[in-house]
Amino acid sequence: MRIIAGNLRGRRLNPPENLPVRPTTDMARESLFNILNNYVDYEDCNVLDLFAGTGAVSLEFVSRGAASVTAVEINNACTDFIRTTASKFGVNNLHVVRADVYDLLKRAYKKFDIVFADPPYASEGLPTLPNLVFEKQLLTDDGIFVLEHPREFSFEEHPHFWQHRNYGKVNFSFFANHLDE
Secondary structure, eight states: OBOOSSTTTTOBOOOOTTOOOOOOOHHHHHHHHHHHTTTOOGGGOEEEEESOTTSHHHHHHHHTTOSEEEEEESOHHHHHHHHHHHHHTTOOSEEEEESOHHHHHHHOOOOEEEEEEOOOTTOTTGGGHHHHHHHTTOEEEEEEEEEEEOTTOOOTTSTTEEEEEEETTEEEEEEESOOOO
């Protein structure tokens, strides 16, 4: 696993083998950011990365100049790895929160320009995530919510659904407050 672009480009992530994660592949991450590049000025972005796992997506946002990234993960080994990696890379705008995402979303109040979620594919709450993000008004007016999910799910009927992209076994559904793009 490596950082694809930005000031950390080429830096390798070497997570321990025992982390209970399914990292977004380099190819899928690169495709995701190629899409976001058309809509986002990273330098002004505040990002929320839910189910952060290894922190690869969080670090990709940091590398591209995001103002602030909050990585939320419940697993202690994962949060320790993200913190250690961020320190090793000299990153100071990545905030790691050890918490259950669903509990955190119930009390969330801050707005973000981008919310990214890569829940475990077996998570019973996965289909509820778009509703939780929009009910809690977590996005800025021009914000984007990206949900990584297995192909069994379709969110095209959701009122904030914007677009869907598929990269092998990785599916991204994009949601937004304003769909006039």
